[in-house]
């Protein structure tokens with residue numbers, strides 16, 4: 001099935017579906033991504049893609065695997081999805097794999113934390129609300145670029161910032177807590193006080209629970225560096241040369257204004273009662289409500 005010129009998908013049977021810590025396991029239903037963010041780390045060669053990044057690998061047995069796994073697990077926990085591949089890409093419209101997995105999570109009383117840049121998540125808002133009301137649901141939205149016109153260059157195939165802010169507001173109406181990923185911030189592109197304040201004010205208005213920001217900058221390594229530099233050449237003439245002069249082949253690419261911008265970030269969050277230390281945000285995301293701890297004790 002083809003959704004966009006030059007992109008498609010293929011189907012595989014996965015061996016397992018939950019990975020990482022048993023207390024906060026991670027699930028990726030799709031592999032690869034069609035959202036086209038110019039800075040995408042997931043396309044780095046270290047992740048060993050054996051197919052084009054935009055040719056989406058669909059783990060077609062993900063719902064069955066998830067059901068088998070959750071049926072066998074005694075301890076309830078929050079399952080994280082969306083860290084390596086967006087669960088609400090265009091292919092989700094036809095496949096509804098993410099939706100099927102959410103229904104299984106609801107059925108077995110587990111929690112979920114969903115990370116996306118797409119307002120397609122709104123099509124599952126009732127389901128997310130039900131999970132939120134019965135166990136735990138967190139919606140994680142990435143915001144990098146306040147101005148929509150610039151956002152459409154940096155993150156071309158996905159909902160622009162104003163639509164993502166709308167998602168945060170809709171979640172607030174349903175009392176579903178939200179976490180924002182304020183990352184990456186691109187040196188000489190969106191590392192301005194105006195951009196950071198615009199995003200932070202929108203987050204405060206939308207009542208977000210926490211904002212994750214490790215530093216004001218980005219990371220570049222083999223695979224994503226080449227892709228990023230090609231995008232710079234297309235959209236920001238001469239910026240690639242400035243990056244090479246400033247950062248060489250460094251993995252960490254911090255904004256020269258990082259210190260000032262981080263101060264604004266911490267102060268604004270503090271003033272608005274928003275969690276801003278990464279460990280507090282992660283702690284909140286993975287914590288199951290107390291009633292479930294009791295439940296598993298006497299299970």
Ligand code: SF4
Nearest residue numbers: 033035036037040042
């Ligand atoms: S949404 Fe995430 S995985 Fe997809 S292209 Fe953007 S950064 Fe990469």
